[in-house]
Amino acid sequence: MPSLLISVFHLTVAAVRRMDNPARTAILQGMSTDMTYHSDILVIGGGLNGACMALAAAQTGLSVTVIDTLAGGVQSDPAFDGRSYALALTSQRMLAALGLWTALEHHAQPMLQIKVSDSRVGDSAAFLGLSFDAAEMGDGPMGYMVEDRHLRASLLSALTETDGITHRTGATVVAQNADATGASVTLSDGEILRARLLIGADGRQSGTATRAGIRRTGWTYRQNALVCAIAHEKPHHGIAHQLFLPPGPLAILPLTENRSSIVWTETADMARRITALSDEDYLKVLRPRFGDFLGQISLAGARYTYPLGLTLANALTAPRLVLVGDAAHGMHPIAGQGLNAGLRDIAALAHVITHAIQRGEDFASPQVLDRYAEWRRFDTATLALATDVFNRLFSNDNPILRGLRDLGMKMVNAAPDLRRGFMREAAGLSGDLPDLMRR
CATH class of the missing domain: 3.30.9.10 (D-Amino Acid Oxidase, subunit A, domain 2)
Structure with a gap:
């Protein structure tokens, strides 16, 4: 029975993609509620990468919750x-x-x-x-x-104004779990949120990656x-x-x-x-x-x-989980590519998700997330190696x-x-x- 429901969900999403954006957004949000998801995607990290990821995902008509450890107003100075x-x-x-x-x-x-x-x-x-x-x-x-002040203010304003995005400030994730149909996180106040996909955009010391058992390779x-x-x-x-x-x-x-x-x-x-x-x-x-x-x-x-220093996550994905930005890779600023590499992660993930939904696939399935990992793994490793060699040279x-x-x-x-x-x-x-x- 669960597999039948998921199949129906996939077919419905494919039909919804052909609707105009307001109608599509409303239906997808309603489906998330019916499936007991708080949103389709949970983004852990409210910095530049996390905000961009939320906006890119929202363009597909998916609902997104951004979990931001900073209190409201701190980033808008x-x-x-x-x-x-x-x-x-x-x-x-x-x-x-x-x-x-x-x-x-x-x-x-x-x-x-x-x-x-x-x-x-x-x-x-x-x-x-x-x-x-x-x-x-x-x-x-x-x-x-x-x-930074202009880019950050623009992103925060967009998070507030974009339908389908919930920005949870002053919230800290203390635990997470994944199963065949979704992922859940527990906040420090005991609240549990559930989504179909968890995206870690929480920096080089990514708690999302650590809790998923993803190790890192790197040096100072x-x-x-x-x-x-x-x-x-x-x-x-x-x-x-x-x-x-x-x-x-x-x-x-x-x-x-x-x-x-x-x-x-x-x-x-x-x-x-x-x-x-x-x-x-x-x-x-x-x-x-x-x-x-x-x-x-x-x-x-x-x-x-x-x-x-240089730090690379040994894997970009885990069940119902994906890493972007510094959570996936941190490199020397010698070429100024840190944020650009993160934005390229986000654009690639949004691309993969969008095309998966258009084909009626579960966008958070291992097969779909593997496409993102294959796309970005070589590019990020090559860029990290290039910055390392140039710095040493x-x-x-x-x-x-x-x-x-x-x-x-x-x-x-x-x-x-x-x-x-x-x-x-x-x-x-x-x-x-x-x-x-x-x-």
Whole structure:
């Protein structure tokens, strides 16, 4: 009898997909109630990845509950805290498809060029290395810089305004369980929620993954990232800079209004000493690394530091469960691909779910979730390995490696097709694109 009911459910979903969106949403939500599900999908984690996942799933007509450990209002602080994100072109397309870009566009800074140099502190030859120009690519900017406060506010607003999404703030999951037809979680107040699919978007220390018995592989780099924003005297002209210094890379990424985001890698010991400095002394250490090409600089927003490492979940799925974003993979910020990789996970999972529903399949079945895992496993492992190799190759002052690095950059500079290939990779345009990331 249960199998018959599930079959009827699948056939009905396929018919519902052909209806207009309001009717489809109403019917799917009603079916969830009839099947004693609180929603079709439970998303654990209310950060950027969790919110995007909920919006992408809601577009299919499924009902979603987001379980967010932060209390309501904590994430909506409009003050600029210095954090920003480099969004690849395909990530921007996805945000547009989710209805977010109209509100974000006037806060976003296009990245028109990327300049890469292999340098030393105080080296006068900085910024004379590898150069990428978006005009060569022909698809628009390689990406956009967006401040955390604007992206987060846009996502929170969308969660509130989108039908079929329930945002549970100040809630912590303490237990979870899965069976043949769904998954359930127990909250710290004893409440139990049930859904057909559980999605872990709860970061590198994912409790969702741990409770499912999914182990992780990884290591630390004995490096820390120092993150801040600076205001500068001269315009940046939409140019992003990546300096490879012996302790680690320094990224200078353009923001609006003559400001730039800084992601500055140092050895762990040095980073701790720099973090303890006053703002004035912090800038004194930064200036010789930064150079004077943008004139005088000053801090704009708070300073952050966090340890760097690589961590990969040994599996992306378990029965009635799937991982996305940092819960699935965390990597070095050397290429600025952390959030982009998470958004690509979400777009791929939404693609797989949507097409499964259209075929009348149980979108949370192992066969369907395996399609997502097969799609993303190779890409994420390759990206993690690439960031690891580049960090180890460039974070040193070995004269032999420096010579090889400089030769490699000269070869890429002299090969337009190869250069365009790198740009398309950075923009997220290579490989099989999910529906949400296509033009």
